[in-house]
Amino acid sequence: MKVEYPYDRIQKDFETSPFFKLLGFRFVELTEDEVILELPIEEKLLNTAGNLHGGVYATLIDNIIGLKLRSMYGQPMITVDLNVKYIAPINRGRITAKAKVFGNGRKIKMGEGEVYDQDGNLLAKGYGTFKVVKG
Numbered sequence: 001m002k003v004e005y006p007y008d009r010i011q012k013d014f015e016t017s018p019f020f021k022l023l024g025f026r027f028v029e030l031t032e033d034e035v036i037l038e039l040p041i042e043e044k045l046l047n048t049a050g051n052l053h054g055g056v057y058a059t060l061i062d063n064i065i066g067l068k069l070r071s072m073y074g075q076p077m078i079t080v081d082l083n084v085k086y087i088a089p090i091n092r093g094r095i096t097a098k099a100k101v102f103g104n105g106r107k108i109k110m111g112e113g114e115v116y117d118q119d120g121n122l123l124a125k126g127y128g129t130f131k132v133v134k135g
Helices: 007-015 019-023 055-073
Strands: 028-029 035-040 076-086 094-103 108-117 124-131
Touching: 007 019, 007 028, 007 055, 019 055, 035 055, 055 076, 055 094, 055 108, 055 124
Parallel strands: none
Antiparallel strands: 028 035, 035 094, 076 124, 094 108, 108 124
16 A cells, blocks of 8 residues: 655655765655665775675665655565675765565565666665564
8 A cells, every 4th residue: 555655754764864874875866656865985885895885785775675665655664684686896986776666565565676876887786575664
């Protein structure tokens, strides 16, 4: 069941999150139809090989799927399982993430997230299972 939900509240919740701010995520779009996050790559996010750390990809995928679910169903979600496939490295510029949702159970929701570079090349893809949290 899709619900009406104040997107400005979702955006405020995430933009005021200390972790969200620490990494530097920014909303590009937030609607029921589309949620897009952007992250400028900074030196603090690089691994010892000089590329974006895999944990940043995973965190971005986790957040984009959770945001997409929350924008559709209007309820907070917690991650039950997350699987990430790393496809290509990046060390400068910016990345963006988008999500799709599937598996509409009553308490369990699923989705996939993809991370792209500024030229549209796929860098990472992940699948997540989330549990609805009663508010």
